[in-house]
Amino acid sequence: MPTEVVGAVALRKALNQYAPDLAKELTKELGGVLKPIVNEARSFVPLTSPMSGWTKRETSRGARFPKYDSKEIRAGIIYKTTPSKPNKAGFVNAVRIQNKSMIGAIYETAGRKNGQGQNWVGTQAGGASKGVSRSVNPYAGNQFISNLGQLYGSNRKGDHRMMGRLIFRAWDKTQGKANAAVFKSIENTTAKFNRRTAIVDVRRAA
Amino acid sequence: MSNVAINIAAEFTGKKAFKEAETATAKLTKTVKTLAGSLGIAFGAAAITRYGKAAVKAFAEDEAAAIRLTRAVENLGIGFANPAIADYISELEKSAAVADDVLRPAFQSLLTTTGSLTQSQKLLNDAITISRASGIDLATVSQDLAKGYVGITKGLVKYNTGLTKAEIQSKSFSEILGILLTQSAGAASDYLDSTAYSMDVLSIATGNASEIIGKGLVDAFARIGGGTEASDAAIAIEGIAGALAKITIATGTAIGGVTNVFKTLKNLPKNIFQGFAGAQTGVNLGKTPTPTPQLSSTEKQRNAALAKLEADAAARAKKLAALQKASTKAQQDSLKLAKAKAVFDLQKIQIEAALKGKISEEDKIRLKLMQAIEEENLTNVEKYQKALEKAQEKTKELTELLATVKTLELKDPFGMWKIDPLTASINELTKSMFSVGTQIQANGREWSSFANSVATTVIRPNLSEWSSSFGAAGAAASAATTAATAAALKAQQDALTAQTTAASAALQAQSAAQLEALKARLAAEAAAYKELMEATAAAAEAALITGANDYTTANLAKIASEAAAQAAAAAAALAAAEQAAGSAAVTGGSNVNITVNTGIGDPNAIAEEIQKIIEEATQRGTVDFLGIA
Numbered sequence: 001m002p003t004e005v006v007g008a009v010a011l012r013k014a015l016n017q018y019a020p021d022l023a024k025e026l027t028k029e030l031g032g033v034l035k036p037i038v039n040e041a042r043s044f045v046p047l048t049s050p051m052s053g054w055t056k057r058e059t060s061r062g063a064r065f066p067k068y069d070s071k072e073i074r075a076g077i078i079y080k081t082t083p084s085k086p087n088k089a090g091f092v093n094a095v096r097i098q099n100k101s102m103i104g105a106i107y108e109t110a111g112r113k114n115g116q117g118q119n120w121v122g123t124q125a126g127g128a129s130k131g132v133s134r135s136v137n138p139y140a141g142n143q144f145i146s147n148l149g150q151l152y153g154s155n156r157k158g159d160h161r162m163m164g165r166l167i168f169r170a171w172d173k174t175q176g177k178a179n180a181a182v183f184k185s186i187e188n189t190t191a192k193f194n195r196r197t198a199i200v201d202v203r204r205a206a
Numbered sequence: 207m208s209n210v211a212i213n214i215a216a217e218f219t220g221k222k223a224f225k226e227a228e229t230a231t232a233k234l235t236k237t238v239k240t241l242a243g244s245l246g247i248a249f250g251a252a253a254i255t256r257y258g259k260a261a262v263k264a265f266a267e268d269e270a271a272a273i274r275l276t277r278a279v280e281n282l283g284i285g286f287a288n289p290a291i292a293d294y295i296s297e298l299e300k301s302a303a304v305a306d307d308v309l310r311p312a313f314q315s316l317l318t319t320t321g322s323l324t325q326s327q328k329l330l331n332d333a334i335t336i337s338r339a340s341g342i343d344l345a346t347v348s349q350d351l352a353k354g355y356v357g358i359t360k361g362l363v364k365y366n367t368g369l370t371k372a373e374i375q376s377k378s379f380s381e382i383l384g385i386l387l388t389q390s391a392g393a394a395s396d397y398l399d400s401t402a403y404s405m406d407v408l409s410i411a412t413g414n415a416s417e418i419i420g421k422g423l424v425d426a427f428a429r430i431g432g433g434t435e436a437s438d439a440a441i442a443i444e445g446i447a448g449a450l451a452k453i454t455i456a457t458g459t460a461i462g463g464v465t466n467v468f469k470t471l472k473n474l475p476k477n478i479f480q481g482f483a484g485a486q487t488g489v490n491l492g493k494t495p496t497p498t499p500q501l502s503s504t505e506k507q508r509n510a511a512l513a514k515l516e517a518d519a520a521a522r523a524k525k526l527a528a529l530q531k532a533s534t535k536a537q538q539d540s541l542k543l544a545k546a547k548a549v550f551d552l553q554k555i556q557i558e559a560a561l562k563g564k565i566s567e568e569d570k571i572r573l574k575l576m577q578a579i580e581e582e583n584l585t586n587v588e589k590y591q592k593a594l595e596k597a598q599e600k601t602k603e604l605t606e607l608l609a610t611v612k613t614l615e616l617k618d619p620f621g622m623w624k625i626d627p628l629t630a631s632i633n634e635l636t637k638s639m640f641s642v643g644t645q646i647q648a649n650g651r652e653w654s655s656f657a658n659s660v661a662t663t664v665i666r667p668n669l670s671e672w673s674s675s676f677g678a679a680g681a682a683a684s685a686a687t688t689a690a691t692a693a694a695l696k697a698q699q700d701a702l703t704a705q706t707t708a709a710s711a712a713l714q715a716q717s718a719a720q721l722e723a724l725k726a727r728l729a730a731e732a733a734a735y736k737e738l739m740e741a742t743a744a745a746a747e748a749a750l751i752t753g754a755n756d757y758t759t760a761n762l763a764k765i766a767s768e769a770a771a772q773a774a775a776a777a778a779a780l781a782a783a784e785q786a787a788g789s790a791a792v793t794g795g796s797n798v799n800i801t802v803n804t805g806i807g808d809p810n811a812i813a814e815e816i817q818k819i820i821e822e823a824t825q826r827g828t829v830d831f832l833g834i835a
Contacts, residue, residue, distance in 0.1 A: 002213035002215060002216040004217065004218065005215045008215055008217045009217050009219065083217075086219050091213075091219070092216065092217050093213040093214075093216045094214075094217060095215045096213045097211065099210040104210070105210040108210050122588075162212075164210070167211075167212055168212065171212050179214060182215065
């Protein structure tokens with residue numbers, strides 16, 4: 001779960017406007033922390049498809065299931081230090097690591113919700129529910145998830161949102177050190193900026 | 207793009223809901239502004255043209271819908287009710303905030319289905335309530351209710367009534383409608399308190415304004431365009447807009463003047479454009495009074511017509527209900543019959559009986575599947591079908607495996623071993639020993655069977671004879687005789703046993719002697735074999751050292767003599783062949799000399815003689831020999 005901060009967006013704006021050198025320095029420092037994690041996450045991407053028949057397919061309704069492409073997955077793993085758009089809850093994310101590609105997201109998160117795959121109802125079942133497997137193979141979901149391998153990351157109180165196979169695995173390996181390093185960089189830059197912009201009482205100084 | 211990310215640092219910037227509310231307010235303001243200033247200063251000539259066209263289109267669609275409804279009402283024979291229906295739609299539009307262009311088709315579908323004004327109005331109100339509660343659009347809801355009214359309840363499944371498909375089919379429409387209304391109770395009134403209602407009211411007002419403006423534009427511009435149709439109005443609108451644009455470009459100040467006029471007129475009634483446009487073009491565009499349709503029927507007749515309509519509709523509804531009831535009863539009866547049949551269903555009985563027998567697992571699955579098919583139990587059908595497929599696959603695998611095993615020929619693993627003479631002798635000896643043992647056993651069996659046969663054929667008949675000869679009176683004598691006979695028999699048996707034992711001993715002794723002899727023979731053969739091996743080895747060694755040359759010389763001489771003999775024979779054969787060839791040359795390869803006896807110098811005579819010879823040869827059959835074909 002992200003750590004909530006106050007003034008991160010304002011700091012970023014202020015840095016860009018009044019201290020571009022500090023803005024660059026902060027970006028560089030954050031990059032120094034996040035880049036190795038991104039590289040490690042990319043290294044977890046299997047070169048070949050974990051399923052022999054993982055090809056692109058399209059349903060009759062136009063929904064697409066992408067083909068496995070390790071290049072695309074690696075290219076989609078990035079870090080960002082610029083504030084995002086606000087999410088539904090009203091939070092803006094200032095620093096984040098993303099797995100952007102659709103195929104990467106599938107590889108990253110498959111099996112989070114149902115470790116054994118979705119409940120199988122078969123091809124003949126009625127309804128339009130998306131939470132069930134309509135494959136001809138009753139064990140398709142299970143086979144798919146078991147072929148992708150283990151999920152890494154914390155699983156606190158059944159919350160699987162911090163579990164994954166690429167970025168979450170790499171992040172989990174840092175054991176919180178990267179998180180601390182990010183905030184230390186932000187705090188340092190804030191302190192520098194505050195020092196630089198401190199109003200000097202001219203009369204008292206005189 | 208996916209949303210998989212690790213958010214390290216996040217900042218709360220405000221709830222999205224507040225922003226949505228702000229956006230909604232902004233939109234509302236914009237809508238109001240659009241309505242108020244639709245032809246105001248902010249719009250240029252192109253915008254006026256677009257708005258005018260849209261307004262005309264909206265009006266045309268609304269008018270078409272109204273005409274369709276009017277026609278439908280007239281076809282039901284209650285054309286006089288059209289104004290009342292229009293009022294009802296108009297009131298409903300205001301109270302329920304549903305646009306009239308949605309209400310009209312919905313009402314029309316209900317009216318044509320039910321054939322009753324009161325039923326249609328009731329169902330339309332119900333449809334609005336259900337639509338508000340379920341979020342499904344009114345057109346769909348009213349269609350579903352109309353279909354449900356005539357017994358097609360398939361569409362009602364989507365309203366999540368909690369009833370199964372079968373239950374929906376078995377229940378009457380009024381029952382299902384009751385459930386739907388119970389679930390949707392209060393939804394319509396709740397909606398009236400919501401912001402969405404206010405928005406819809408405004409939206410409807412905007413739409414109506416567009417329609418009203420559109421009607422005014424059609425009437426006004428159609429006259430400018432020289433006709434009465436919407437197409438004439440469109441031409442006129444474009445013409446005026448073009449003229450306005452030219453004015454804008456030419457004078458610069460004209461826009462202000464024109465738009466100020468529009469601004470002043472924006473909230474005026476719908477016919478403002480008639481006057482304005484007419485004044486600009488010099489055409490009298492005052493509203494032409496249209497004659498109000500006079501209703502021909504009296505109040506009494508109208509009431510009678512309405513009463514008849516309602517009565518007909520009620521009768522039809524009753525008929526439909528009866529039909530549905532009959533259909534439901536037929537279905538239930540059919541189910542009952544099917545159940546009753548199942549009791550005496552021979553097929554099922556046979557399957558049940560077969561299942562109780564001793565059968566393989568695969569057969570059991572087959573029977574269960576057949577049973578499920580008979581019972582039309584889909585769940586079990588799927589279950590056993592899968593199980594059967596699995597079992598068949600396993601059987602196939604097993605068959606393939608067995609076929610593979612059969613192809614591997616199982617040979618004697620020791621077949622390739624070479625047995626030396628000593629081992630062979632031992633094997634032979636062992637065989638002989640077994641044969642001796644077998645003979646002994648056979649002799650023993652022979653004696654045993656002999657003794658048994660004596661006991662069966664001689665002793666027992668004698669005993670029976672004795673028993674039958676002597677009755678109860680001579681029991682004592684008989685006992686004595688029996689004892690004597692028994693003693694005699696015992697002696698006989700003892701003698702036989704002794705004889706058997708002696709014979710067995712003799713046989714054993716004979717066997718032992720044979721065994722000893724075989725052992726001795728084996729030892730002798732082993733010694734002989736050893737000697738032979740040694741001698742062979744020595745001879746081989748000697749032959750290798752000394753005898754090789756002699757053997758070669760002797761062989762060479764032998765070969766030379768044989769070659770000479772063969773050469774002589776060949777020469778003789780050659781001579782014979784030559785002789786034969788010579789004789790063949792005399793008979794087959796020489797010329798034939800024919801002497802023609804005739805005078806010299808007379809060619810005719812010579813020719814005749816030759817012809818004669820040929821003819822004779824032909825007659826003899828030797829003409830080929832002469833070489834004449």
